Amino acid sequence: MAISYKPLWKLLIDQNMKKKDLIALSGISQSSVSKMGRGENVNTDILNRICIALHCGIADIMEVIPEGNEEPFSTPERSK
Template identity: 60%
Template sequence: MQDSISYNKLWKLLIDKNMKKKDLQEASGISAASIAKLGRNGNVTVEVLVKICQALDCDIGDICEVIKEQG
């Protein structure tokens, strides 16, 4: 079994900042495809995560976490 990544922290942070995904895309300069991958808890590059952190003035641990698989 493989651990997976969750971006639930990112979505909660956007709610706290009253931002939509489109606002995040514009503020960070990432593509719509990257936003879609994040929405599916898919793999994105560290570069994308860094751009998000810069746009939101936060640390990488504030936007994602590793979910341990049970079993």
């Protein structure tokens, strides 16, 4: 399985933010953003900081993609 941070990059675009804005707002390092840009694993603390800074959930910033497939796992609809 692979991790994709495409939802995060889309969220930044929607909020008219740049990666450097995310770094300043969340307090994460440039190296963490670079790792995410390459689809590498990052510490859950980094993901938590991003979610807090952007007021969103983990599914809003990342998705799991099964091996041999380009489609992410779908998350079940949550009842509100």
